[in-house]
Amino acid sequence: MNKDLEVGIVGAGIQGVSNALFLQKKGFNVTIFDRDNPGSQAASYGNAGHFSPYASLSLNRTDVLADVPAMLLSSSGPLALKWNYVPKMIPWFIKFIMNTTKSKMMHTAKNMHQILDLALPAYDELFEEIDLEDLVENKGILYIWNDKDLKSRELEIKVRDELGVKQQLVSKKEIHDLEPKIKPFYHGGVYYPYARHARNPKKILLKLFDLFLKKGGKFLKSNIETIKFDDQKPILKTNLEEFKFDKIIIACGAFSKKLTDKLDEKIPLETERGYHIHFKNCDNLLNRPVIFSNRGFGITPMEQGLRVVGTVEFGGLNNPPSKSRIENLINNAKFMLGDLPHHEDEWLGFRPTLPDFLPVMGPSKNHKNVFYCFGHHHLGWTLGPISGKIVSGMIAQENTNLNLEPYSSIRFN
DSSP states (O other), rough: OTOOEEEEEEEEEEEHHHHHHHHHTTTEEEEESSOOTTTTHHHHHHHHOOTTTTOOSOOOTTTTTTHHHHHHTTHHHHHHEEEHHHHHHHHHHHHHTOOOOOHHHHHHHHHHHHHTTOOOOOOOHHHHHHHHTOOEOOOOOEEEEOOSSSSSGHHHHHHHHHHHHOOOOEEEEHHHHHHHSSSSOOOOEEETTEEEEESHHHHHHHHHHEEEETTTTEEEEEOOOOEEEETTTEEEEEESSSEEOEEEEEEOOHHHHHHHHTTOOOOOEEEOOOOHHHHTEEEEOOOEEEEETTTTTTEEEETTTEEEEEEEEEOTTTSSSHHHHHHHHHHHHHHHHHHOOOOOOEEEEEEEEEEEEEEEEOOOSSOTTTEEOOGGGGGGHHHHHHHHHHHHHHHTTTOOOOOOGGGGGGGGG
């Protein structure tokens, strides 16, 4: 039924490629545009590699605001600001504060849980069609903390319990049994045994992208500068050419705002800057990803070695990387594991984040043939395929038993 309909997608990361593959399953002809090749240095390359279906509680928590000053002042803390960016952050931050009430926190948690619960089955649909080799490991994900009691963790544990998230509280001995090479600074933790991790996110993305091409998909390495319309049909415009489609999807992560602004839809998308480094030939030190909650960083064993990821830095798309954030990751990794070789591969990436910590998925307020799929903050990798399945279903006008209203861009207007 959809074989003559053309869909253009802006963005060749996990969101764009997942949308493309599910659209192909429904019979659409799909072209992906990106200014870089798939698997380049963007977020789908440099992320932590976690498949995190449990992560329904986001940063808009009732207990976060009181901790912000201490986090900013701590050299080992998870939060940082580029002070020249503060004036631009103020409107977003005000909206964020308005979303830290208990009712707003639970609204976000429930609606994140709704899609996170479907995240792994959506991946499995796509993984059935590729040779994964040994690129995904099913060893769970472990969170640890050094508080002597559970008080500072009570909220997240309680909310996840209320949502029906399976979680396993673990003692010091159980943590040691799971990860014997971590220094014993911890007092407790929580283990998600059904979670997975990628040994190499870039290779997985490229395998999915190759599948898209084998199914007849097209890719054009072009920077989309603006969007025009011809009788409601969208036209993607580069500096040299124009491409007309029946429908388009904007799925270019933190860069999506440049296009939505031109559509006169003021979506408050901000950028959380995240960093990673590698310690080569050290992946044998951990069996699975480990996140140290107090300092907001994690370490994932990958093909490239140990990938240390973390920090939330607000500084926009144009500020240079912060050497202090890299030093923060190095020091935290050594705090957890002791002596490590010299690090390699310093990387900065951009997480697209909205003040209510829900993604935007669905049609534009102003243009019925333009669809959005961005704003997944720390969970873009986890939510790629389920987001693609949802948005492709909207385009195909399929019925769903999901409540999709919370993800609409209309909530900001």
